[in-house]
Amino acid sequence: MGRRTALYPQHLDAGARMVDFGGWDMPLHYGSQIDEHHQVRRDAGMFDVSHMAVLDLEGAQTRPFLRHLLANDVNRLKQPGKALYACMLNEKGGVIDDLIVYFLTEHHFRIVVNAATRDTDRAWIEAQGEAFGVRIQERGDVAMIAIQGPGARAKTHALLPAAVADPARELAPFHGVEADGWFVARTGYTGEDGFEVILPTEQASDFWGRLRSSGVAPCGLGARDTLRLEAGLNLYGADMDAATTPLESGLGWTVAWDPPERAFIGRAALTAQQSAPHPRLVGLVLQDKGVLRNHQRVLVEGGGAGEVTSGGYSPTLSRAIAYARVPAGAGGSCRVEIRGKLVPARIVKPPFVRNGKPCVATEFG
Amino acid sequence: MSELPSDLKYAKTHEWVRVQDDGTVTVGISDHAQDQMGDMVYVEVPDTGRAVQAGEACAVVESVKSASDVYAPVSGEVVESNAALSDHPEQVNQAPYEAGWLLRIRPSDPAELKHLMDVDGYRDFLATEEH
Numbered sequence: 001m002g003r004r005t006a007l008y009p010q011h012l013d014a015g016a017r018m019v020d021f022g023g024w025d026m027p028l029h030y031g032s033q034i035d036e037h038h039q040v041r042r043d044a045g046m047f048d049v050s051h052m053a054v055l056d057l058e059g060a061q062t063r064p065f066l067r068h069l070l071a072n073d074v075n076r077l078k079q080p081g082k083a084l085y086a087c088m089l090n091e092k093g094g095v096i097d098d099l100i101v102y103f104l105t106e107h108h109f110r111i112v113v114n115a116a117t118r119d120t121d122r123a124w125i126e127a128q129g130e131a132f133g134v135r136i137q138e139r140g141d142v143a144m145i146a147i148q149g150p151g152a153r154a155k156t157h158a159l160l161p162a163a164v165a166d167p168a169r170e171l172a173p174f175h176g177v178e179a180d181g182w183f184v185a186r187t188g189y190t191g192e193d194g195f196e197v198i199l200p201t202e203q204a205s206d207f208w209g210r211l212r213s214s215g216v217a218p219c220g221l222g223a224r225d226t227l228r229l230e231a232g233l234n235l236y237g238a239d240m241d242a243a244t245t246p247l248e249s250g251l252g253w254t255v256a257w258d259p260p261e262r263a264f265i266g267r268a269a270l271t272a273q274q275s276a277p278h279p280r281l282v283g284l285v286l287q288d289k290g291v292l293r294n295h296q297r298v299l300v301e302g303g304g305a306g307e308v309t310s311g312g313y314s315p316t317l318s319r320a321i322a323y324a325r326v327p328a329g330a331g332g333s334c335r336v337e338i339r340g341k342l343v344p345a346r347i348v349k350p351p352f353v354r355n356g357k358p359c360v361a362t363e364f365g
Numbered sequence: 366m367s368e369l370p371s372d373l374k375y376a377k378t379h380e381w382v383r384v385q386d387d388g389t390v391t392v393g394i395s396d397h398a399q400d401q402m403g404d405m406v407y408v409e410v411p412d413t414g415r416a417v418q419a420g421e422a423c424a425v426v427e428s429v430k431s432a433s434d435v436y437a438p439v440s441g442e443v444v445e446s447n448a449a450l451s452d453h454p455e456q457v458n459q460a461p462y463e464a465g466w467l468l469r470i471r472p473s474d475p476a477e478l479k480h481l482m483d484v485d486g487y488r489d490f491l492a493t494e495e496h
Contacts, residue, residue, distance in 0.1 A: 033403055222403065290427075
């Protein structure tokens with residue numbers, strides 16, 4: 001038996017197929033992963049993401065510490081409540097984790113990290129934070145629910161406590177607000193509008209139940225994966241890890257090179273890599289029927305081979321799509337080895353789907 | 366509990382077999398197997414005329430979650446494949462014993478059918494697999 005979130009009984013009640021995910025018993029789906037995917041694209045679905053770790057960092061030196069710790073620059077966070085997506089790198093530029101950091105007050109930042117990496121993340125952050133005198137508290141007293149889809153904010157808004165409901169209505173994308181122990185942010189992992197809500201654990205099942213009564217469908221990790229794949233969002237451990245850099249993982253945009261004097265961990269390694277040809281992450285759309293899967297070999301035009309890092313079926317496009325790490329300069333067409341056969345695919349720039357609409361061509365001449 | 370028709374035979378690899386009046390056998394995957402795999406998104410069936418050996422991978426069913434080989438329960442010649450699954454793989458989920466059938470084989474050695482389980486044997490097998 002793995003670790004269980006406060007919503008475990010609600011998942012069983014909704015008929016979830018439970019699976020092990022990074023040591024946690026989590027819902028894979030509640031009947032049909034594809035129906036849940038469409039529900040999020042068309043209306044509103046919710047995910048229990050309480051297995052992710054919420055870390056509160058406090059102390060006078062928290063901002064300088066985070067400027068050292070992260071490849072993105074928290075000096076971009078000027079207004080309280082603003083969020084930033086960032087990679088935490090090792091000295092070789094490899095990705096220890098990708099995370100969202102929220103600026104709450106000048107001496108209090110909150111970061112949300114992946115479930116499977118929470119222990120290594122925390123050890124790394126504590127080790128690096130010592131010199132800055134930063135206090136790190138893992139919030140074991142909260143649950144986290146993501147409500148996503150075009151109808152998500154309207155359906156959620158009516159169920160929020162009054163203290164956060166009004167400011168939540170006005171939230172711009174990638175901003176959050178905290179009141180009465182509830183934290184509501186307009187963020188997500190599906191390519192749709194919505195909220196991620198961090199709330200006291202003891203209130204999670206009631207909130208979940210009221211969302212469900214309002215027509216927000218419970219959705220599992222399966223739909224979360226196909227939604228994020230379509231949305232062009234990376235998965236830690238598949239598309240990037242401690243042995244690959246943001247530049248090789250389609251995340252060059254998250255590296256803040258300016259100001260040049262900011263000495264974040266991994267900067268020297270990234271600078272060296274930037275000036276040399278290096279593999280990069282691209283999108284693939286399979287041209288024939290079939291499904292792209294992780295680790296399939298990708299043969300690119302002009303020679304050279306890469307690998308599918310995240311492959312799957314896109315319910316919105318009714319096609320197989322993937323991310324693949326390919327040699328520098330690869331573009332146009334490629335072939336993917338599927339069970340010994342070479343199947344043609346097209347290299348595209350993610351995202352595949354944004355706000356419910358396809359962003360890539362699926363018919364090829 | 367998944368649906369288990371009593372007039373079929375079953376393999377440990379979760380194929381079902383229906384013996385037709387003309388001696389051919391229709392093959393699909395069990396309700397239990399489709400339920401475990403989840404939403405089907407692609408099915409690859411063999412060409413008609415292909416000779417298959419019992420235990421040989423002869424078709425592939427792919428769900429959003431995973432790809433699985435389907436093994437020939439008996440040796441023989443493939444006399445028909447369910448072409449409709451190319452556009453409607455979800456039929457394997459919706460009607461695994463009817464519209465979701467995969468292929469039909471003319472057995473070269475009907476005695477091989479004796480190696481398959483009846484419904485009670487398969488039910489017991491599923492119970493042991495769950496533990």
